[in-house]
Amino acid sequence: MNEQWIQFAERVKEMYGKDFVPLHEPTFNKKEVEYVTDCVKTGWVSSVGAYVTRFEEDLAKFVGVKRAVAVVNGTAALHIALKVAGVEANDEVLMPSLTFIATANAVSYCGAIPHFVDVHEETLGMDPFKLDAYLEDISEVRNGELYNKETKRRIKALVPMHTFGHAVHLEELLVLAEKYYLVIVEDAAESLGTYYKGKHTGSFGKINAMSFNGNKIITTGGGGAILTDDEALADYAKHLTITAKVPHKWEYVHDEIGYNYRMPNINAALGCAQLEKISELLKHKKQLTSKYDKLVANLDGVYLFKQPKHSDSNYWLQTLVLDESLNREEVLTFLNEKGVMSRPIWRPIDKLEMYKACPKMELSVTDILNKNIVNIPSTPIEVN
Numbered sequence: 001m002n003e004q005w006i007q008f009a010e011r012v013k014e015m016y017g018k019d020f021v022p023l024h025e026p027t028f029n030k031k032e033v034e035y036v037t038d039c040v041k042t043g044w045v046s047s048v049g050a051y052v053t054r055f056e057e058d059l060a061k062f063v064g065v066k067r068a069v070a071v072v073n074g075t076a077a078l079h080i081a082l083k084v085a086g087v088e089a090n091d092e093v094l095m096p097s098l099t100f101i102a103t104a105n106a107v108s109y110c111g112a113i114p115h116f117v118d119v120h121e122e123t124l125g126m127d128p129f130k131l132d133a134y135l136e137d138i139s140e141v142r143n144g145e146l147y148n149k150e151t152k153r154r155i156k157a158l159v160p161m162h163t164f165g166h167a168v169h170l171e172e173l174l175v176l177a178e179k180y181y182l183v184i185v186e187d188a189a190e191s192l193g194t195y196y197k198g199k200h201t202g203s204f205g206k207i208n209a210m211s212f213n214g215n216k217i218i219t220t221g222g223g224g225a226i227l228t229d230d231e232a233l234a235d236y237a238k239h240l241t242i243t244a245k246v247p248h249k250w251e252y253v254h255d256e257i258g259y260n261y262r263m264p265n266i267n268a269a270l271g272c273a274q275l276e277k278i279s280e281l282l283k284h285k286k287q288l289t290s291k292y293d294k295l296v297a298n299l300d301g302v303y304l305f306k307q308p309k310h311s312d313s314n315y316w317l318q319t320l321v322l323d324e325s326l327n328r329e330e331v332l333t334f335l336n337e338k339g340v341m342s343r344p345i346w347r348p349i350d351k352l353e354m355y356k357a358c359p360k361m362e363l364s365v366t367d368i369l370n371k372n373i374v375n376i377p378s379t380p381i382e383v384n
């Protein structure tokens with residue numbers, strides 16, 4: 001790697017004031033300590049306590065949906081969202097191959113089968129134009145349901161994911177969902193604080209999922225949430241996540257096989273504190289983007305990925321897109337050795353052993369992007 005890259009690595013370390021710069025770290029201040037300490041002091045650390053309800057209400061308000069159900073992680077949120085949306089064993093679920101493994105695993109937990117769709121280079125997420133042409137070809141509608149002509153299986157749902165916090169072509173996907181009788185479940189794990197044409201992501205699907213893992217835009221340690229405007233679905237989702245226990249003062253009666261997916265109070269306490277400063281975190285993310293824009297302008301053969309025109313993005317992970325003159329492995333090796341933590345985009349899921357045999361469309365854009373994308377340190381900090 002040349003002098004330009006040596007300079008780049010130095011500038012990034014200077015900006016963060018560190019010799020080793022992690023990819024993404026949580027930011028904690030007094031409020032987190034105060035709320036978590038409160039849980040410990042009062043003993044309300046587990047399945048009962050006021051922070052869970054407060055976190056659910058604050059989150060629903062911020063996203064602009066009627067209800068949020070807090071759960072143990074984003075994968076569990078996706079699992080329950082898909083189940084409640086009507087995904088059943090042996091259904092197919094359309095999803096990008098270029099996503100974190102959790103999207104596919106959640107589909108598998110329902111006994112359903114991921115069906116991989118290509119992505120659009122403008123959004124890094126699902127390509128509705130390519131998908132439309134593909135579905136015209138391989139599927140047919142019978143009695144208000146979509147079927148894969150080849151596998152004979154029902155295609156039930158569409159799971160768009162907002163890669164690194166950039167909103168996908170939601171409007172076009174909503175039209176597709178209507179046309180093909182598909183239910184939309186957004187994987188909004190990475191997009192808290194991202195808006196599509198002024199409306200928050202995670203509020204477009206029938207029921208949607210978000211993550212608060214340690215590396216996400218805000219964290220509850222580990223955690224996730226199910227988001228929806230549908231009160232009945234929210235109630236059912238909540239019921240399933242608390243072992244499907246029928247409310248009673250002392251009796252243990254459960255009316256179906258439920259899940260122990262409830263978010264503990266101590267995690268929700270952290271979440272309440274984090275949510276209070278979300279605007280500041282988002283502001284710092286944008287400042288970081290402007291700063292990187294200047295630094296990346298000095299590098300040949302690479303550009304900084306910017307929000308698509310319909311998206312007001314949270315810039316969760318800052319993204320370099322390399323051209324053919326650069327080798328991804330060399331860039332990764334160089335930056336990581338210099339102490340600037342960098343990671344490739346996920347290996348496309350259709351290439352992984354357990355998902356190799358799943359149905360998929362031609363995934364050329366996925367394969368190109370996979371070779372060219374490197375994420376660089378993205379912890380929100382005040383820069384000027």
Ligand SMILES: *Cc1c(COP(=O)(O)O)cnc(C)c1O
Nearest residue numbers: 073074075100102103189211213
């Ligand atoms: C983080 C993430 C998830 C899952 O979240 P966990 O809280 O880690 O289970 C799901 N989908 C995507 C795209 C993610 O980035």
